[in-house]
Amino acid sequence: MNAQYTATPREGIAYYPGCSLHGTSREFDESLRAIAPVLGLRIKEIDDWSCCGASSGHMTDHLLGVALPARNLALAEAEGFDRVVAPCAACYNRLAISQHEIAADPGLAERMPDILGRPFRNSVEVVNANQLLRDAADAIKEKTAATGKPNPLVGVKLAAYYGCLLVRPAAVAAGEDSENPSSIDDVIRACGAEAVDWNMKVECCGASLSFSRTASVVRLGRAIVSDARAHGAEAIVVACPLCHSNLDLRQKAMTARGQEPLPVIFITQLVGLALGLPAGQLGLDRHFVPTAPLLARLSERALAREADEARKKAEAAAKAAARAEKVAAAPRGGEPE
Amino acid sequence: MSETMVKRTPAADEAFEPRITAFVCNWCTYTGADLAGTSRLQMASNVRIIRLPCTGRIDPLFIIKAFERGADGVIVSGCHPADCHYNSGNYHARRRFAVFYDFLQFLGVDPRRLTFSWVSASEGAKWRDVVNEAVSNVRAAGPFHAYRALAPDPPAVVDEIDALLAAAEEGEGA
């Protein structure tokens, strides 16, 4: 087996989209692909990747819940990558836990190649979109400034929503404080926006029962959306397709009549906006809660800000000119005779 | 002089009654053995106890000496870790014997002949089990003659010591 195992190390990061990013949450995939080159992130989709099993996998059979993600780790490994990014929180959670459990259990590690029918050293590190973008914070700031266009995000209040899968269990929280995580907040700030301090950051939205226990799911979602609104957020930023489809698709049911729904945008879309990429390219038109009104508001404010600054400049210039004139016009003291 | 070199007739094994020397600390295991007595716990009579203040006092050479003197097995027992009457004596012992254990095997001593255990003052029953287990282990291992060859004849030694002692006393007298 080891004989045929000859992966030459490879630059860049393996990309595991997972099923939702090819389906219900393709805007997450689109926006990531859009911003990656701008930020100099070299991501390559794993060939012939397969589903991680999501909650159904480990709820039904523990071993299956470990093996399904492991296949994809093995593929990335075979392509020669040492890191794989899984933007989907559910996939990230499953991949990370699988990686973790196999590393912790030598017996399991030994069985894996046989179960998968391919060599596997469990040598690939799993990261999620937040970590990837938080590490790229400086690049984001730099490129945002480099656009030359006014950044529409300056000053907008956003609620960073982590949900459960990205911060629990602590073993896979990747350096996040499970009770008080900060990666999405950091990215929001890097984009020039303001991260509101609110209370539902890590409360579960119930997405994994989205189909089967809709009533509970709406109850949980309502608590999250209304708390975000109560703390002055104009939109919710997520990094989880389940949270997204749940809060986006069902928000009508979660908000009271007459209330303007809160757009729910992916962290990658947010960065895209900061980088001045067109909304269409970021898939912002695919949402159920329309993002257009928010975007319109933001660009208005941006223009206003710009005009304001221009005016200030002009006034300052005028003042300076006036002063110069005064000096010029002042009567010269007569020469002594 | 590994044990394999020692020939044993099956007949000898029939009659074989192991002799086991136990080095125990005064505060935990010796008292635990007392408790076994006061609770009238019956056990094999093959063990002879040598009382020491603490397992920390036990010099590995004691064990070699015991084998040399015809013991077929040795028990070393003291206070549980962290219960040492002298705070840390048993830790020193534990470290020492971890090393010594391997060394003995290197010297060709069957590990079954050596029993290390922690028996507290309240564990009379545990002491009985340690004794009975050690006896059956050593019985399985058979008699141990490998080292006896090294020892001069017992009586000679006793006389020798007495002679020394007498000399010493005269010295004091003078």
Add this chain to the structure above:
Amino acid sequence: MSRVGVFVCHCGENIARTVDVAKVAEALKDHPGVAFTTDYKYMCSDPGQALVRKAIEEHNLTGVVVAACSPHMHEKTFRNASDKAGLNKYMCEMANIREHCSWIHENRDEATAKAMDITRTIIEKVKHNKPLDPIRIPITKKALVIGAGIAGIQAALDIADGGHKVILIEKEASIGGHMSQLSETFPTLDCSQCILTPRMVEAYQHPNIELHTWSEVESIDGYIGNFTAKIRKKARTVDEDLCNGCGDCLAVCPAKRISSEFEVGLGNRTAIYVPFPQAVPNIPVLDRPNCTLFKGRAKGLAKDACGKCKEACLKGAIDFDAEDTFVEEQVGAVVVATGFQLYSIGREQPQGLKGYGEYGYGEVPDVIDGLQFERLASASGPTAGAIRRPSDGKEPKTVVFVHCVGSRDPEKGIKYCSKICCMYSAKHAMLYKHKVHDGRAVAFYMDIRAAGKGYDEFSRRAIEEDHAEYIRGRVSRIFREGDVVKVWGFDTLSGEQVVIDADMVVLATAVRPQPDAKKLAQVIGCSFDEHGFINEAHPKLRPVETNTAGVFVAGACQAPRDIPDSVAMASAAAAKVMGLFSAEELERDPAVAIVNEATCIGCMNCARACPYNAIEQREICTVDGHVCGHTAWVNPGVCQGCGTCQAVCLSKSVELQTFTDEQVYSEINALCLWE
């Protein structure tokens, strides 16, 4: 040639039933070095002992072996008997043929044979015993008490009243400890200050007590009866002899907004300050890091930025150039009473502990701890006893009390029960209800642990008479939601989730040892548990002794303790100290190690192995007095006789008397006479 007498006891039927005692005595008659053997029904009885004494005299025996019960039973008896007959008592040993033989075997032949072996090994040992004299150690009849909280004060007063000098050390500016911060005390609700202050004054004025506040123990050397303590008197900047406590300096100090330690952050103090009005001694201390003048000096200003206090002081008691001073005291005993601190739920945690992110890391202003509530409820506190919440000074109408915060929470690093929280939380609920009649007090608990005289009645009173709502369940989350503090709990008895909009939350945080407890324990040389609480010598039978002879422990530095426990422990420790002081000299078994300087190579392995730091390095000097080498020396006062040193000695130069190599080897040799 040694002449050992062997005395085989029947112990009625206890031994004789399974061991043929006569046969044992007979068989050993001709053993080399044995001069006399006999057996008798009850060797420990008076006639039995008389028999031993008579034999010693008649056969002028050099050693005695009593083959009977365990040495733990009657060694003393027979050693005294030998002593009376003029034989050095350390020449007498017991052969345990009862517990280790007759009681655990049925087969008479086997038991008899074994009894002979046992007795024989002891005979061989006794042949190599040496006459020894018990060690006598002088005692300095003066005690050092470290920590002047209620435990330290109590211990000091008891010892002082017993007529002995006491040195009382307190690291804070005033004595009184945590008890001086409390409002009322359970289970009687009497005012803490009212019962404590008189004792503080008494301790201060007692002719036998020498008090050092604002002082710390630098080092303690020596051993039981003979300790040398070095005490650091931190620079107070105010001369304790000149100051008359008028307080003029406090009035003029410009730095007025320094968070007060005594008020647990709920009040302010000046840079030169007295911790609280009833402080003893009522002498201010200057907090240099917060003082305008010293800040200036730190910045390197040419002239001093302030000095108002010095100007204001008519007694000229203030000296900005005062420095730490050291005093050395000779003491015979030490009482450790350094008390406790409360666990904080914050992000920053010492090694091994975790904070409570789910409770907001203590960053929610209206979430306070028990000690802070004590200050709110105290008449002398920042609110003069009115319950006002920190954020906006409003009177909270709903207060939630959370038990077991940190305590019994292994995941946060503390698995023990803090013992006092159930009681003080009940007290807090009562005090709150007494002050805010229309208020609502809710307590989340897991179990109510109110064992103690009048304790359970007290906690029941909080529920039945003062109508505190007790909910059985741990709280999952605490966070600020606008004006209220949300508390997510669960009532495990009614099986419902409970969400409470509280105005204020009081956390009963765990009791932990003082931050420097481990360091101090190491300085003193007594052991501590995994949490840093000082270990008692025996959990049941020696609760106030430590495993360092002459060092005793009292109060919450040993484990979470309430006031009655602490006071009881303190008085017990004092009694132990006075017991020690009751004799002129200390007599100890000579079972100690001795170094043979002739062969010692000075490698000091023994010193590293010694659990008691009893071994020192000694210089060897030539005639003309310059050092030509080193050897180890065992301090007989400190040595406890474990013999660990002997086992690690490379040159076989250290010997534990009563367990010499010669003795042990001859025991082993005796075993070869089996079969």
Add this chain to the structure above:
Amino acid sequence: MNGTSRTLASEIAASAGANAAACYQCGKCSAGCPMAADSDLRPHNLMRLVMQNRRAEALSDPTIWYCLTCETCSERCPNGCDPARVIDALREMSLAAGISQTPKNIKAFHRAFLEQVRTNGRVHEMGLVMEYKLRSGDLMKDATNAAPMFSRGKLSLRAHRIKGIDEMKRIFEACGTGS
């Protein structure tokens, strides 16, 4: 630990490494559980059943299927009992034992999901929804959302099948969940 004395708790400890025996019923898990409001049994009740070795009740209780696996309970458990793992283990055992009480729609969802994974290697959401509805029987729920899903390009009619499909079958069989 001999075979005869295996309790539910010890089995779970062995299989999932979660120590239910350490639970002291403080209820912190249930206090933070997002589903507690909608279930009859809460995490701490389930822990209790496990501690008391009441196997039948624990495995047949529908509550175990309401768990979102959000791990809030495990994150905050003072004793590190890891209720989320315990509940996972219960679900696994319940399926293995073929307990009938398992809520139809939830079981149906997981079945449908895994069937997709096994046969295509990936989940084709349209197919999933269809299959789920057939298995659960509530055909109309969320049908309202299907149309807009298409319009937003979120659902495709064509299922993607991976090349290494035989690998998937192998994995399922190796894990004893083939067919």
